Amino acid sequence: MKELNDDMDQLFRSSLDAEESPVRENAWNRLDHKLNASELDVYKRKTRIYRSATIILGLLLLGGGSYEFLIPARKAVSENKTTQSPALADRASKQNEVSGESTGNTPDNLNNTAHATNRPSFVINTNTDKLVEKRGTDTRQTPETSHPNKHSNRIASYPVASIIANPKTQTTRTSASPLSLAANAPASSGLMAKEHGTGTDLNAGLETEPIGTLLEKQPGLMMPAIHEESLVPLSSDGQSNAVATSGTGTRLSRFSVSLFFVPDITGRHLTKDDDEDDKLNGPDDDFSERESPSFSYHTGVKVGYELTHRWSIYAGLSYVTLFQGLKATTVYATSSNNEAPHFVLNTSGGSAILPNVNGPPLPSDSLSIGARSLETLRFIQLPLLVQYSIFQNNRITWYALGGPSLDVLVSEMIKVEIPTPTGSGEVHTITGITGVNHFNLGFMAGMGLKYNLNEHFNLFTEPVFKCLLTPINSNTPVKSYPFSYGLSFGIGYHF
Amino acid sequence: MFKRLRSPESEMNDLIKLCSKNDRRAQNELFRLFSPKMMNVCLRYSKSREEAEDTLVEGFMKVFDHISEFRKEGSLEGWIRKIIVNTAVEKFRKKGxxxxxxxxxxxxxxxxxxxxxxxxxxxxxxxxxxxxxxxxxxxxxxxxxxxxxxxxxxxxxxxxxxxxxxxxxxxxxxxxxxxxxxxxxxxxxxxx
Missing domain, CATH: 1.10.10.10 (Winged helix-like DNA-binding domain superfamily/Winged helix DNA-binding domain)
Structure with a gap:
């Protein structure tokens, strides 16, 4: 019985296994259609992920920046976490020794001394004994050893952002005059304290004395929470001065230059011209179905100028390449002004006359365009951007930027796959697209994160959204406004 | 002077490489090369030609999706056939x-x-x-x-x-x- 079954299996196998069955042409068309749809799905999925990532990154930057900007007092809240700074006490002790006014204040009894004289004692919320030098938009940490004369010419040569008055020695904290520390005075290259409200300028007495000494001389003066945002850069004449200085006291320029590269996803927002309704009944009104968004890129350079320590303006030059995929479609031969008929491919960016690969067409002849067709527009973009720093510290700057741009079309091109009589497709490049505007107005906005590598160099990344405010085409029933989501990567140099 | 002849194996490798890059012409060539044999397989697993064609199209979609994973350890035909059979089995399992x-x-x-x-x-x-x-x-x-x-x-x-x-x-x-x-x-x- 088993042999009988095996024989039957074998006979079926030998009769059918090597056979071939014809496949209808329709099967490939269906497969081709599915592959196109699948590619579009993949693209859409990638676009969604990319867009979501851009939005999330933007929101994170916005949220993080807002948190730092709107809740600055959070740094002073953690009294429980404060620790007395041996470095500060030691520094005060040394100062007294230098001036011959030894009070016997040691790290151990400095606090006790303050209690006895009803003065605030210092507690420093810090994990480091490094010095902080406030420099306009930048705060640098410098090892103590690099400032041999620090005690004599700086009043806040310790982490000023974390100095708070010890509330134990005061009945009320709000009754005292607030102090602000002024940084970056070119004359002193140090920090100055200035009493607000009373008009009393304490600079003269403070420039050469550390805060510890200052407070010893000003019994009852209370040191409220000091944080970076309260540090006001002052010039020698007491005016605000946002220009940064280097560690050696050299003024940093307000100018900077940046190089960037932006891979982006581009699409086109299409609107129909109401006056041209009659023209929309033809096969050309389905651009959104016949065209697919594509990955593009732009690269360029921008020059920045710091207006204040938060506001900057940028102008630059970008080379923008916008790709737009064209799906397989059928075009028809038309003739105008008694000219010979020719195939015209209409896109949302303009019209292109196709070469007569298979001989001159007759009116109403049709031609199938392959799916490997691509439209490319290249612009020189001249942006003018305003940047606002939401948060900044010695290393990181979070900022928002936005502004208009002038987009000048420098080249337009369509690569189109035209089938040959043998059935294969040939890709032809057509450089002339009619109906494309050469001058366009655009807008871009984004958030950015800048990381200072050192005094001059920085790296930055910016999720940016760009769009054209004017249509790229004219005299067409459908107005096309390209847009893009991109993530910029760049390097900057501060002169 | 000497025209460099390419072996069928290297031509097939090129075809696979192009297919993995979604080159539609290469995909069409691969389809025309293997679809008659695969159609025969599909017909055996199907009740009608239409059903077989569905399986064929679905199977080749998977082939093109995963062709970059083909390791050339066996024949391409055997690999495609395996995918087609699995597609047919999947369809039947779905239908219960x-x-x-x-x-x-x-x-x-x-x-x-x-x-x-x-x-x-x-x-x-x-x-x-x-x-x-x-x-x-x-x-x-x-x-x-x-x-x-x-x-x-x-x-x-x-x-x-x-x-x-x-x-x-x-x-x-x-x-x-x-x-x-x-x-x-x-x-x-x-x-x-």
């Missing part, structure tokens, strides 16, 4: 058609060893016989007789018990024997 039962009448045993039994029957006739089988029987018969799987493997693949696989195969053979006998009788009558 594996438990069709059929009450068989006693089938008289026929000797298939003779050369004249199936030799006179065309491939089309044999294909129709397989296509006429209930889906579950057709599936088990194909996997056993054509793909060379054991009952244990078939059971795992289809999510059925080994016993069901054996019984489906037995019933499938019984139906096929009956059809062959019927066909032979008709041929005899027409000859007389």
């Amino acid at each position: 058609m594996l438990y069709a039962t059929l009450h068989m009448e006693e089938i008289k045993e026929i000797d298939f060893s003779g050369p004249d039994v199936l030799s006179d029957m065309s491939a089309d006739e044999l294909m129709h016989m397989i296509q006429a089988l209930p889906a579950g029987y057709r599936m088990v018969f194909n996997l056993y007789a054509f793909e060379g799987l054991k009952h244990k493997e078939i059971a795992e693949k289809l999510g059925i018990s080994e016993g069901t696989s054996k019984s489906n195969l037995y019933d499938a053979r019984a139906i096929l024997k009956k059809e062959v006998e019927l066909s032979r009788r008709q041929a005899k009558v027409s000859n007389e």
Whole structure:
């Protein structure tokens, strides 16, 4: 019985296994259609992920920046976490020794001394004994050893952002005059304290004395929470001065230059011209179905100028390449002004006359365009951007930027796959697209994160959204406004 | 002076590489190369040509999706065939058609060893016989007789018990024997 079954299996196998069955042409068309749809799905999925990532990154930057900007007092809240700074006490002790006014204040009894004289004692919320030098938009940490004369010419040569008055020695904290520390005075290259409200300028007495000494001389003066945002850069004449200085006291320029590269996803927002309704009944009104968004890129350079320590303006030059995929479609031969008929491919960016690969067409002849067709527009973009720093510290700057741009079309091109009589497709490049505007107005906005590598160099990344405010085409029933989501990567140099 | 000739193997490698880059022309070429054989496979697993075509298109979609994963350890044809068969199995599992039962009448045993039994029957006739089988029987018969799987493997693949696989195969053979006998009788009558 088993042999009988095996024989039957074998006979079926030998009769059918090597056979071939014809496949209808329709099967490939269906497969081709599915592959196109699948590619579009993949693209859409990638676009969604990319867009979501851009939005999330933007929101994170916005949220993080807002948190730092709107809740600055959070740094002073953690009294429980404060620790007395041996470095500060030691520094005060040394100062007294230098001036011959030894009070016997040691790290151990400095606090006790303050209690006895009803003065605030210092507690420093810090994990480091490094010095902080406030420099306009930048705060640098410098090892103590690099400032041999620090005690004599700086009043806040310790982490000023974390100095708070010890509330134990005061009945009320709000009754005292607030102090602000002024940084970056070119004359002193140090920090100055200035009493607000009373008009009393304490600079003269403070420039050469550390805060510890200052407070010893000003019994009852209370040191409220000091944080970076309260540090006001002052010039020698007491005016605000946002220009940064280097560690050696050299003024940093307000100018900077940046190089960037932006891979982006581009699409086109299409609107129909109401006056041209009659023209929309033809096969050309389905651009959104016949065209697919594509990955593009732009690269360029921008020059920045710091207006204040938060506001900057940028102008630059970008080379923008916008790709737009064209799906397989059928075009028809038309003739105008008694000219010979020719195939015209209409896109949302303009019209292109196709070469007569298979001989001159007759009116109403049709031609199938392959799916490997691509439209490319290249612009020189001249942006003018305003940047606002939401948060900044010695290393990181979070900022928002936005502004208009002038987009000048420098080249337009369509690569189109035209089938040959043998059935294969040939890709032809057509450089002339009619109906494309050469001058366009655009807008871009984004958030950015800048990381200072050192005094001059920085790296930055910016999720940016760009769009054209004017249509790229004219005299067409459908107005096309390209847009893009991109993530910029760049390097900057501060002169 | 010497024209460099490219081996069919390197041409096939180029074709695979292009297909993995979604080059539509290369994909079309690959489809034209293998689709007739794969259509035959699909027909064996399907009830109709339309259903077979669906399986073929679905299978080739998977082929193009995963062609970059082809490791060239075996033949490309074998790899594609495996995908097509898996696609057919997947379709049947989705439809839940594996438990069709059929009450068989006693089938008289026929000797298939003779050369004249199936030799006179065309491939089309044999294909129709397989296509006429209930889906579950057709599936088990194909996997056993054509793909060379054991009952244990078939059971795992289809999510059925080994016993069901054996019984489906037995019933499938019984139906096929009956059809062959019927066909032979008709041929005899027409000859007389």
